[in-house]
Amino acid sequence: MDLFGSFLRKFSKSKASIEDLEEFRQILISSDIGVKICDEIIDLVKRERSDTVLSAITSALKSKLTTSLRSINLSSDGPTVILIVGVNGTGKTTSAAKLANYFTKAGKRVLLVAADTFRAAAVDQLQTWGQRIGVEVLSGSNDSDPAAIAFDGAKRARDEGFDFLIVDTAGRLHTKSNLMDELAKIQRVIEKVTPVNEILFVLDGTTGQNGIKQAKTFATSVNLTGIMVTKLDGSTKGGIAIATEAALQIPLKFVGSGEALEDLVPFDADGYISELLT
Numbered sequence: 583m584d585l586f587g588s589f590l591r592k593f594s595k596s597k598a599s600i601e602d603l604e605e606f607r608q609i610l611i612s613s614d615i616g617v618k619i620c621d622e623i624i625d626l627v628k629r630e631r632s633d634t635v636l637s638a639i640t641s642a643l644k645s646k647l648t649t650s651l652r653s654i655n656l657s658s659d660g661p662t663v664i665l666i667v668g669v670n671g672t673g674k675t676t677s678a679a680k681l682a683n684y685f686t687k688a689g690k691r692v693l694l695v696a697a698d699t700f701r702a703a704a705v706d707q708l709q710t711w712g713q714r715i716g717v718e719v720l721s722g723s724n725d726s727d728p729a730a731i732a733f734d735g736a737k738r739a740r741d742e743g744f745d746f747l748i749v750d751t752a753g754r755l756h757t758k759s760n761l762m763d764e765l766a767k768i769q770r771v772i773e774k775v776t777p778v779n780e781i782l783f784v785l786d787g788t789t790g791q792n793g794i795k796q797a798k799t800f801a802t803s804v805n806l807t808g809i810m811v812t813k814l815d816g817s818t819k820g821g822i823a824i825a826t827e828a829a830l831q832i833p834l835k836f837v838g839s840g841e842a843l844e845d846l847v848p849f850d851a852d853g854y855i856s857e858l859l860t
């Protein structure tokens with residue numbers, strides 16, 4: 583990603599001057615990290631008494647990441663249920679398929695539910711993915727109640743011993759309260775059968791601060807347990823991962839970096855920071 587690497591390479595002194603810090607501030611701003619978080623990081627670097635600028639910056643960046651667990655919260659009894667939510671077009675369906683592939687590759691039995699019933703094309707899209715990865719996709723008729731399909735999925739997953747139930751939902755604007763209520767209903771009806779273990783918010787990494795704002799509003803309606811940031815491929819704005827965690831205090835669990843099935847990996851905080859710095 584080389585976000586800060588070229589800055590740090592030409593910077594061999596042990597302490598940062600005011601001008602150096604201003605240059606670093608500009609780099610942070612252009613990485614989409616957000617002005618507030620950026621200023622906090624600069625303050626931390628100033629106060630840090632490390633020997634080198636590199637270690638000062640490393641610890642300042644790390645301090646902005648959450649210490650919460652990033653692994654998927656697995657069910658100890660019954661299927662692990664994952665609800666995929668977010669605004670329109672952020673990569674929910676693709677990420678649901680990628681997750682299903684990820685767990686299938688790990689030897690788990692996965693059931694996908696197409697709870698986006700607004701558009702027939704949305705169901706087709708998930709079914710195509712399902713065929714490709716060899717995972718069954720449960721869907722209802724067009725315009726049926728998404729909560730009813732989610733409920734059927736939960737029963738199937740529990741009764742037939744699936745390891746994972748991944749529920750893809752329709753994109754919705756965080757400002758539309760009826761659609762946000764629908765999400766809460768989906769969660770409620772699944773929980774009549776089995777607990778929902780994760781509600782993952784899919785955040786389009788190219789939308790920057792706006793995406794973070796949307797996530798914040800979503801979090802007021804549903805209890806988000808994790809974030810998946812997508813479309814990080816080719817983005818020079820790698821600061822979005824730090825910005826997201828610092829702003830939301832919700833752990834980033836997976837990162838999507840392309841349209842292929844394999845382009846989804848668990849978020850590795852140390853690897854991410856060292857990639858930013860080298």
Ligand SMILES: Nc1nc2c(ncn2[C@@H]2O[C@H](COP(=O)(O)OP(=O)(O)OP(=O)(O)O)[C@@H](O)[C@H]2O)c(=O)[nH]1
Binds near residue numbers: 668814815
């Ligand atoms: N480059 C890139 N494209 C992605 C990534 N994830 C998803 N996409 C693309 O983004 C577009 C939208 O993806 P979908 O998975 O359909 O998004 P969605 O959130 O389900 O959309 P709605 O259901 O309409 O709200 C598709 O063209 C995907 O191929 C990613 O990590 N990188």
Ligand SMILES: [Mg+2]
Binds near residue numbers: 674675676698704752
């Ligand atoms: Mg979709």
